[in-house]
Amino acid sequence: MTSKVWAIRAPEVDRSSSAASSQELSKYLNRDYVEVREAILEYLKHDLFKPRYDLSFYEFRDLTQERLKHLAKGNFISCFDHINDPGRFFAGMEALTYVDYSITIKCGVHYTLAGGAIALLGTRKHHNKYLPLMDSGELPGCFAMTELGHGSNVMGIETTAVYDHARNSFVLNTGSDLASKVWIGGASQYGRLCTVFAQLTVGGDYKGVHVFVMRIRDDEGNLCKGVRIEEMGHKMGMNGVDNGRIWFDNVVLDKDSLLDRYASIDEQGMYHSPIKSIPARFGAMVGALSTGRVCIAQSAVDACKLGLTIACRYSSDRPQFGKRKIGSYLTHKRRLAPGVAQTYALHLMMLQLKGLVNDRHDPKKIHNLSSGLKAAATWTRVDVLQKCRECCGGMGLLSENQIGGMIVDMNVDVTFEGDNTVLMQQVVKGILAKGIKKPDPIQVRNYSIEELLEALKYREDLLKYKLVQLGDLDANQDTCVDLGWAYADYLTAENFFKEVQRAPPALRDTLQELAVLFALEKMERNAVFYVCDGVIDADGLENLRRRVNDQCNVVSGADGERLNILCEGFGIPEHLITAPIAKGWREFHTSPEIGARM
């Protein structure tokens, strides 16, 4: 089936009840690197980026590879941006989620993971040799960290690199099948260059995990000596990415293959690193690669924007049980309005995080924040897109309506770039400190902004205190995940209310309504905590439910029409909203052309 992109108009929106205009909202949300964003969105009008639902496994991979090549021609994304201007890099990568997650991840592996590792862990010789060819798309890159036996535990990987001073080179070996590199994006068919994580030994001394850059295929696409690659297999989604499995058998790598920003070997074969401890050195190397997590978190937020735009438009346009629009039902508002609030909240928080990366802020803070937000944003995406799909009823299942495809393609985002459950535990290790005092008890009565923020902060502080008292994090992993959420929720809410103050006056009421809904809904999700710890009682809980209902009504408008304005504020151009249900489902499904699109 070839998908025709229908030029049916977007539904009319009643703007009378909205305090803020969608253009003003969009200008406020999309305020950084405006020219890069606009240019890439325009570039994505090319036919190559139009949706295709009729392709076989290998045809879809070829299309994704063609898309990567075409993007490279546009010069929007450069691996050098990791060093010179990370904010520009993020802006260049962002719009891709609106096209398709396979191309997003294809670019993510090539530019962010492989290109980022070379840029951030390598030195000038590596930059000059590889990055221009990666920018032009001539040298497709892979990133080989995960092994069959070691996924989340990267420090435990078993691939070995032994330095041989007599030959001035390293010898790379997989050893057992459990040490084969698995899931490696781009490896199965198109990848030619690879950044490989391996345990380094120099002069018989073990030095820990280091990263090497090497060719896995030559310019003709033939596998290099000692490299074996197999196909990973058909996946539940994201099949445009050719994931593969790699084995290394006595592969000889020259000395310059070591990405040597954090560790090097001198002319006499002596190993040097400014970071003496093996775990600290590993932490510095992996910590430098937080760009990937930032991109995954941003993609999750962008997917929420697209899913909500489609679901809200359809809901305010589709009557059911007489003339009543489905968007007018409380249960619809309850499913969509909190998602819109979460998406605004997370988008604004991501702007802060990207600002910290751009300013080269404290790496520890960036690591904690990017880990917590990656987990929060991707888990939020799972919830938001499922609700969007349900709100569209059966129409939500049609591939051309975009939401279903995103659900399956993006499901992996809770697992890769750090499994969310494991990431939340890392966040907790990063934020717990000795001497944390028990917070004074609080009570919430009227759900003012001050009380809402106090309640979110209280949850974080009390969970921190409890975990310090409990001591054994391993035996209390469930509380660790709760604390990771509490940390992300409070920071995101606090930032949202600050944004209300920073925003132009015309936007403040609208943003505040959303921020209040965000905070109320977070309290409601954690009602068990608040009741058990005496912050609210049974009446308070009932009051909280009513407050969430009221706020969903305020944010949504009578038929959910206000949600359309808020979604327009996300600024997704019409050519990337291809779902027919977002463009007038009646005209589309009653058109005489309906048969022609199959």
Ligand SMILES: Cc1cc2nc3c(=O)[nH]c(=O)nc-3n(C[C@H](O)[C@H](O)[C@H](O)COP(=O)(O)OP(=O)(O)OC[C@H]3O[C@@H](n4cnc5c(N)ncnc54)[C@H](O)[C@@H]3O)c2cc1C
């Ligand atoms: C489509 C896809 C593309 C990928 N692309 C790449 C790539 O290009 N390059 C690359 O190097 N890797 C890639 N990966 C690998 C990815 O990074 C790993 O899948 C991820 O790190 C998780 O490892 P794992 O799959 O072995 O899961 P595991 O680590 O085995 O985790 C499985 C489950 O156990 C839980 N668990 C694990 N450890 C703990 C713990 N300490 N405490 C509590 N729970 C725990 C996790 O929460 C999870 O639910 C990709 C994966 C996929 C699926």
